[in-house]
Amino acid sequence: MNMFPGSFDSAPNIANWFTINKDGTVRMVSGKVEIGQGINTAFVQIAAEELDINPDRIEISAGNTRDGLDGGCTAGSQSMQTEGISVRKAASAARMLMLSKASELLQSDVLELNVIDGEIYLNNNSTDLSYWSIAEDIDFNQPVEIFMQPKLPSQRKLTGKSIKRIDLKNKILGTHEFVHDIELDGMLHARVVRPPSVSSRIIEIDIDQINTLKKLKKLVVNGSFIAVITEREEDAVKLAQQVNKYCTWSTPDIIIEDPLQFIRDTKSPIINSLDRGEIDELRSDGISTEVSRKFLCHASIGPCCAVAQWKGDSLEVYTHSQAVFAMKRTLASIFDIDESNVDVVHKHGSGCYGHNGADDVVLDAVLAAKELNGTPVRLVWSREDELSWSPLAPGMVTKIDANLADNSMIESFDISIKSPPHVKRPSGENGEYLLAAEHMSSPLNPPNPIDTPLDKGGAADRNSMPLYDIPNIRIQKQIVYDLPWRTSAMRGLGAFVNVYAIETLMDDIASMQEIDPIEFRLKHLSDPRIIELIEKVRDISKWTDRSSGLPKGFAFSRYKNSGAYCAMVVEINIDEDIQLINAWAVIDAGEVVNADGVKNQIEGGIIQATSCTLIEEVNFDGEIISATDWENYPIIKFKQTPQIYVELIDRPEEPFLGVGEAAHGPTAAAISNALFTAMNIRIKQLPITRERIISSLNN
Amino acid sequence: MVNKYSLTVNGQKHDIESDPDTPLLYILRNDLKLKGTKFGCGGGVCGACTVMMDGLAVFSCDTPIWSIDDKKIETIEGISQDGTHPLQELLIDEQAGQCGYCLSGIIMKVKAITDDDPTKSVDDIANELDRNLCRCGSQLRILNAVKKYLDGMSSR
Numbered sequence: 059m060n061m062f063p064g065s066f067d068s069a070p071n072i073a074n075w076f077t078i079n080k081d082g083t084v085r086m087v088s089g090k091v092e093i094g095q096g097i098n099t100a101f102v103q104i105a106a107e108e109l110d111i112n113p114d115r116i117e118i119s120a121g122n123t124r125d126g127l128d129g130g131c132t133a134g135s136q137s138m139q140t141e142g143i144s145v146r147k148a149a150s151a152a153r154m155l156m157l158s159k160a161s162e163l164l165q166s167d168v169l170e171l172n173v174i175d176g177e178i179y180l181n182n183n184s185t186d187l188s189y190w191s192i193a194e195d196i197d198f199n200q201p202v203e204i205f206m207q208p209k210l211p212s213q214r215k216l217t218g219k220s221i222k223r224i225d226l227k228n229k230i231l232g233t234h235e236f237v238h239d240i241e242l243d244g245m246l247h248a249r250v251v252r253p254p255s256v257s258s259r260i261i262e263i264d265i266d267q268i269n270t271l272k273k274l275k276k277l278v279v280n281g282s283f284i285a286v287i288t289e290r291e292e293d294a295v296k297l298a299q300q301v302n303k304y305c306t307w308s309t310p311d312i313i314i315e316d317p318l319q320f321i322r323d324t325k326s327p328i329i330n331s332l333d334r335g336e337i338d339e340l341r342s343d344g345i346s347t348e349v350s351r352k353f354l355c356h357a358s359i360g361p362c363c364a365v366a367q368w369k370g371d372s373l374e375v376y377t378h379s380q381a382v383f384a385m386k387r388t389l390a391s392i393f394d395i396d397e398s399n400v401d402v403v404h405k406h407g408s409g410c411y412g413h414n415g416a417d418d419v420v421l422d423a424v425l426a427a428k429e430l431n432g433t434p435v436r437l438v439w440s441r442e443d444e445l446s447w448s449p450l451a452p453g454m455v456t457k458i459d460a461n462l463a464d465n466s467m468i469e470s471f472d473i474s475i476k477s478p479p480h481v482k483r484p485s486g487e488n489g490e491y492l493l494a495a496e497h498m499s500s501p502l503n504p505p506n507p508i509d510t511p512l513d514k515g516g517a518a519d520r521n522s523m524p525l526y527d528i529p530n531i532r533i534q535k536q537i538v539y540d541l542p543w544r545t546s547a548m549r550g551l552g553a554f555v556n557v558y559a560i561e562t563l564m565d566d567i568a569s570m571q572e573i574d575p576i577e578f579r580l581k582h583l584s585d586p587r588i589i590e591l592i593e594k595v596r597d598i599s600k601w602t603d604r605s606s607g608l609p610k611g612f613a614f615s616r617y618k619n620s621g622a623y624c625a626m627v628v629e630i631n632i633d634e635d636i637q638l639i640n641a642w643a644v645i646d647a648g649e650v651v652n653a654d655g656v657k658n659q660i661e662g663g664i665i666q667a668t669s670c671t672l673i674e675e676v677n678f679d680g681e682i683i684s685a686t687d688w689e690n691y692p693i694i695k696f697k698q699t700p701q702i703y704v705e706l707i708d709r710p711e712e713p714f715l716g717v718g719e720a721a722h723g724p725t726a727a728a729i730s731n732a733l734f735t736a737m738n739i740r741i742k743q744l745p746i747t748r749e750r751i752i753s754s755l756n757n
Numbered sequence: 758m759v760n761k762y763s764l765t766v767n768g769q770k771h772d773i774e775s776d777p778d779t780p781l782l783y784i785l786r787n788d789l790k791l792k793g794t795k796f797g798c799g800g801g802v803c804g805a806c807t808v809m810m811d812g813l814a815v816f817s818c819d820t821p822i823w824s825i826d827d828k829k830i831e832t833i834e835g836i837s838q839d840g841t842h843p844l845q846e847l848l849i850d851e852q853a854g855q856c857g858y859c860l861s862g863i864i865m866k867v868k869a870i871t872d873d874d875p876t877k878s879v880d881d882i883a884n885e886l887d888r889n890l891c892r893c894g895s896q897l898r899i900l901n902a903v904k905k906y907l908d909g910m911s912s913r
Contacts, residue, residue, distance in 0.1 A: 094856030094893050222852060229857025230848045231840040232793025232833030236858065239792035292776075292783045295799070359797050359805055359892050360858040409856035409893045441798040654852055658898070662855050665894030688802040688890065696886035699896040 066144055068128040071199050072155060075127070075148035076105075078193035082176065084109065084116045088145070089129015090137040091121035091380060092225060094409040095718050096655040097137045099223045101145045103651055107216040108149035108208060110173035111189070118224070121382045121404025131381035131483060133412070133547065134515060135621045135716025138651070142714045144202075151205035152198065158205075159196050160187050211649070211710040218708060220654030225406065237378045237405035238363045242434040245365070246275060247291040248426040249298035249437065250494075251284040252447065255681040256542050257310045259497075260284065264304040271300055278429050281499030282307075285426045287435060295440070310542065310681045317541060317678060318350050318743075321476050322455050326536040331512040331519045335530030337472050340459040345567055347458050349559045351744040352675035354451035355685050356548055357693055360408025361444040362415040366423040367434035372399045373424065378407025378416045380483075385420060387486030392421070392495060392502065393428075411666065412548035415439060415448035417484050418493040425494055445691050446683035447493060450676055451548030452478035452538075454518065456559040466571050468582060470530035473559075475552060477518035478538045482507050482546040493544065509537045515618045521553035521723060523619055524560050526582035542681055549663075550722040553617060554670070555744070557723025558730065561613040562740060565731045575731065576601060576612055588614070591625045591644050591707065598705060599627035599642040608639055611732030613724040622647040622720040624660070628700075628728040632736055635748055638668045638700040638729060643721060645704060648712035656717050657704045663721030664702055669694035671726040675745050762826045766791065767835025777823035781815075782806045784822055785832060793833035793861045797890075804889030807862035807869075808832045814869035816888075833861035836868060843909055844868060847902040855893035863889045867903055871910065879904040 069075060069087070077085040086105055092098045098118050106113040119125055121132075129141050153173065160178045161168045164185060172179045178187040228234035253259065260282040268277050274297055276287040284305065286297040314320050340346055365376040373395070379385045382402040390397040402420075410416055423437035439447070454477035463469040482491040488504050495502040510517040512533065519535045550557075568578035576596055583589055592614060596602065604610055608629040616623045623646040631637045641664050647656055673692055677684040685691035726744065734740050739754045762773045766789060773784055780799075785791045785808070794817055797805030801816035808817045809831040836842045844864060847853075854860050866889050870882055877885075882903055883896075891899070 094854075096855070220852075222849065223854075226852060226854050226857060227849050229854055230845050230860055230864070232861040232864075233840075234857065235792070236795075238795065239786075241790070290779075290783065291787055292779050357892055358858075359803055359856075359890055360795055361797075406856070408858035411892070438796065441800065441803075658852060658855065658895075661897055662894030665896055666892065669894075687800060688798060693890060693892060694894075694896070696883040696889065696891075696896050696900065697880075699883060699900055702897055 066202065068126060070201050070203070072148060072152050072202055072205065073198035075145070076152045076198065078152070078156070078189050080190050080194060082115060082190045084111065086116050086118045087125045087127045088118055088120035088141070089127045090132045090141050091404045092406055093132060093380060095659060096223050096652065097132070098225065099221065100138060100142065100651045100655055102224055103216055103221055104142060104145045105149040107214055108146055109153050111176045113221055115176065123382050123386050123402045128383040131384060133380055135617055135718040135720070137716065138714035139621070139716050142651070146208050147206040148202045150208040151202040154205040154207050155196060155198065155200060156189055156192060159192050163187060163192065214710070218650050218653060218710070220652055234406065236360070237365065237376055237407050238360060238438060240365050240376050240405060240436065242365065242367065245434040245436050246287050246289060246430070247294040248285050248287045248423065248435050249294040249440065250422050250443065251286065251298050251301045251305060252443065253282060253307045255310060256544065257681060258307040260305060261308050262306040267304050268301050271297060273297065276429050277301065278426050280425055281497055281501065283425055283494045283497040285422065285437070287426055287429065312542070313680045314541065318352065318453050318455065320541065321453060321478065321538050324476050324536050324538045326538055329509070329535050329537070331516065331533040331535055332523060333532050335470065337470050337530055337532045338461055341461050344459060344461040345563070345570060346460065347559060347563045347566060347742065348455065349555060349562065349742045349744070350455040351453060351555045353453040353543070354548060354670060354674050355445050355676060355691055356411050356414035356448055356451070357691060358408040358410055358414050358444060361439040361441060362419040362448065363407065363436065363438040364420040364423040365434055365436045366420070366427040367432070368427050369432055371395050374401045375420055375424065376403050376405050377420050378405060378410070379420060380410065380413070380416065384483065384485050385417060388484040388490050388492065389424060391487040392490055412451070413449055413483050413546035415444060415493070418448070421492040421494040425498070442686040445685045445687065449482060449544045449546035452480060452545040454552065454555045456522070456555050458559050458563050460563060460567060462567070468526065468528045468567065471524060471528050473522050473531070473533045475518050475522055475533070475535040475556065476538060477535070477552060478541050478545040479507055479509060480517040480545070480547055480551040481510060482544065506539045509535065515620065516552065518552040520551045520556065520618060521615055522556040525585070525588060525616055525619060526579065527584055528582065543683065549666070550719045553615070553719065553723045554726060557613070557615045558726045558744065561615065561724065561727030562730050562734070565734055566740065569734070579614065587646060588623060591623050591646050594705065594707065595625040595627050595642055595644040598644070598703065601627055609732045609736035611728040611730065611735060613727035613731060615723045617716065617720040622715040622717040624720040624724050626721070626724040626728045628725070628732055630729055630732045632733065636672055636729065636733060636746055637698060640701050641725070642703045644707065645717060645720065646707040646709065647717045648715040649710050650706055650708045651714065653706055656706055659717045660704045660721050661702045663719070664725050665694060665699065667722040667725035668700065668729065670745065671729050672745055672747070762822050764825055764828060764830055766830045767832060773822065775822050778821045780818050781808070781820045781822060781825060781830070782817040785817060791832050791834050795858055795861060802888055804862040804866060805859055807865040807889065809865055809869050812869065812872060814866045833864060836864070844902070844906045847905050848899065851898045851902040853898035853902045854895050859889065859891045863891070863899060871907065875910045877907065879907060
């Protein structure tokens with residue numbers, strides 16, 4: 059068993075993580091990258107705690123392959139649970155190593171020493187020594203494992219405090235350098251010339267005519283990957299459209315009328331995710347639900363961007379990818395160059411919420427830059443590219459048949475999940491899942507990805523395993539690989555729909571039995587941690603006082619069944635549209651490092667999930683994705699902002715639990731349950747729109 | 758066709774040679790190196806590129822340079838000399854943001870609205886932010902900061 063989840067394989071020594079500088083600063087390396095979730099602030103806070111220094115002293119370098127620390131992909135709400143622990147161990151080891159040196163110099167025992175902001179004290183008296191004075195003479199190339207000695211929970215002072223995000227101030231002042239803002243000497247601008255739809259390929263291109271276009275510096279043609287390079291950014295925008303007039307593209311021959319029906323009718327092999335106890339056919343007194351969600355866009359506000367520069371066979375890339383090392387391996391594989399020749403450097407991007415086009419745009423920029431020897435190229439996607447060429451979040455269908463026992467308790471859940479793949483992240487050789495890799499003159503066709511098994515967190519089947527005491531459970535999934543559209547991870551993966559299915563069904567059964575839906579759940583729970591959570595949200599939302607006021611709905615889940623717990627009550631207003639007015643969330647994320655950081659993630663999660671629940675859906679015109687701008691893929695607006703009340707149950711003795719995706723499923727289900735309470739209608743296809751409510755009333 | 762244009766940005770006069778239809782956004786970002794203003798959609802729908810022109814909020818992504826000769830432009834970089842505009846300070850206090858990409862446009866929009874009419878309510882402002890999108894879900898924190906900003910203005 060790997061004792062060190064996270065990044066210790068590539069970074070076993072203290073020196074891999076920390077450099078203590080004479081000038082009173084500390085350089086810290088992180089394998090997890092900032093994607094707006096505040097992870098690097100949490101890491102700085104953990105390190106400052108263990109080192110006993112002011113967090114302002116720490117400069118963090120995150121997601122730079124030159125640092126050598128491979129933290130894997132920043133995804134799945136895993137960063138705190140894996141690398142957060144590694145940071146704590148590595149920082150504690152750095153402290154212990156320095157105190158060992160100080161004890162030698164002071165001829166004292168380590169236990170007699172303490173540290174205040176890097177200054178070393180002996181029996182609480184100041185000494186001439188500090189980290190900054192002794193670090194030079196210490197070899198930090200020593201294993202973390204030998205020196206680590208994290209503080210006990212009772213010794214922590216900074217942990218749990220809401221220190222401010224290290225990056226947010228400059229983002230508010232407009233001075234933070236995003237990947238979009240990088241400017242290298244001689245840098246040119248590029249844009250991709252897009253085919254009409256995903257399986258269209260180039261038939262003919264009138265290069266002679268294109269070369270007469272003014273301001274075109276270079277036309278890039280590599281199979282069906284076509285891009286323009288210009289000196290000025292706005293010229294690339296215009297020329298990408300002009301060049302397309304000289305391109306003839308093939309039109310797809312397969313038209314899928316109803317993608318969700320196609321998913322429902324799939325003949326893909328059945329994968330058994332879980333088989334526990336005995337499953338009978340649905341009995342006449344049983345209850346069944348089938349819920350579905352249409353495809354979604356990640357819908358980042360800033361379109362994806364990358365900057366690439368070739369120098370001979372060496373390649374340097376600036377990117378907002380969530381996985382810089384995987385990108386390095388993938389690029390080395392595609393261009394058949396040694397991995398050591400590829401440097402990938404993370405820079406902050408616009409929020410991605412999963413696997414948007416951040417990786418795809420890298421290959422676009424790299425292919426464009428390859429046409430120029432040594433000149434850096436910056437490539438930004440258009441709004442249309444961002445919405446309709448990023449991988450989509452897959453549409454999906456989840457069905458549950460529930461049988462009830464004689465005592466009205468749930469006897470069995472028989473769960474069936476059908477979905478296109480949720481994870482198509484590039485992963486190196488044979489995993490080159492990049493848009494342009496399909497378009498190049500020698501297109502790559504990496505094998506279909508395997509859907510993550512449920513015991514590893516699952517993907518389509520994520521959170522399909524209810525945490526209620528149900529003796530018999532069967533979970534089966536079918537992965538639909540034969541739709542033309544590219545799909546990959548979006549916040550929560552299958553959890554969004556699976557939690558929606560489970561938590562709306564729990565309310566349906568409770569209603570059938572005329573039991574309060576929270577009471578009904580508590581009857582099926584024995585884990586004291588979950589019970590405390592649910593009772594708390596019931597209290598703070600004044601759940602029992604529902605005689606007047608807005609309709610309320612409840613839902614619960616524990617993300618991946620291994621991350622943070624989230625219990626939620628919402629109040630909605632039903633007018634022309636449904637609006638979320640109030641949300642109360644109680645969160646158990648184990649030990650809390652930054653309370654405000656956790657709250658920020660939950661609040662943002664609730665607002666984004668509300669948008670996904672009430673507004674968002676991708677429609678198709680044949681193979682063409684209709685979501686091309688904010689008019690035909692609207693998201694939530696300021697005037698639809700709910701009030702949100704988040705309470706944390708801090709458990710300093712427990713491990714960190716990831717919170718980034720905890721709120722999504724519960725938000726959707728709680729909104730639906732509030733509507734069900736108010737109008738006795740159950741909307742089974744997301745999003746819950748006015749049209750679907752009217753059609754449900756008419757039926 | 759390249760023409761000469763004169764514009765004042767954050768109090769500083771600049772002479773620019775440009776095609777007349779070049780969007781202001783690219784002049785600001787690439788000629789004047791003011792990168793705080795962001796590209797989001799190119800169609801004046803998301804608000805990431807919002808700047809102030811003679812006191813009014815405009816989308817710099819679809820404002821061509823020919824239309825702004827001799828106008829006064831204010832960007833995120835110019836709203837306070839030392840980065841301590843009260844609205845920015847309140848946003849920092851509230852930790853109002855996640856990825857932060859949308860923020861400069863939202864700040865400029867709120868500043869334009871409230872400079873013009875400091876008696877607006879937070880609900881008025883939420884309505885007027887109809888074309889400023891935030892995908893991370895920071896709206897609640899942003900509006901909380903705006904509310905405090907409005908309270909501060911009315912008590913001054």
